[in-house]
Amino acid sequence: MKFENTGLENLKTDLTRLDELMNDYGLFRGDQWDYGRVTYDRLxxxxxxxxxxxxxxHAVEGDVGAHRAVIQLMDPLLGKHYYPHGVEYGDGEYFPKSLISQCEKILSNLKSEIESIAL
Structure with a gap:
């Protein structure tokens, strides 16, 4: 499920500050990055x-591996995990309404905070 028009997709910010803020919301990057992209997940x-x-x-300036990058955010996703195949994000998946509401609240709060540090 794609969360469209959250406003996050319009924001760019510094990677280091973004990492700290995402962690505050339980979204962790871990090893999910390459030199031009980042992915934050919350279980x-x-x-x-x-x-x-x-x-x-994705990095619009700098290098994620060097911890010096400006990140342009994209539309957030909600997916369901199926062992051992992975995560499905399709429209045919069932997502509990309470989970959708919780994610929308997280994303709204996150947007407000990122706006205060956006470049």
């Missing part, structure tokens, strides 16, 4: 299954 372990809120971005 939701519910009775209906495992779900991931994913926020991605």
């Amino acid at each position: 939701f372990d519910l009775k209906e299954g495992r779900y991931y809120l994913r926020v991605m971005g």
Whole structure:
């Protein structure tokens, strides 16, 4: 499921500040990056299954590996994990309404905070 028009897709910010802010919201980059892209995930372990809120971005300046980059964010995604195949983001997936609401709140709060540090 794609969260469109959150406003996040219009924001650019410094990678180091973004990492700190994302961590505050339980979104962790871990090893999910290359020199031009980042991916932040938050796991939701519910009775209906495992779900991931994913926020991605790409470097418009600098290098992620050097920890000096300006990141342009993209539309966030919500996916359901299926062992051992991976995460599905399709429209045919079931996402609990309470989870969708929780993710929308996280993304709204995140947008407000990123706007204060946006470049």
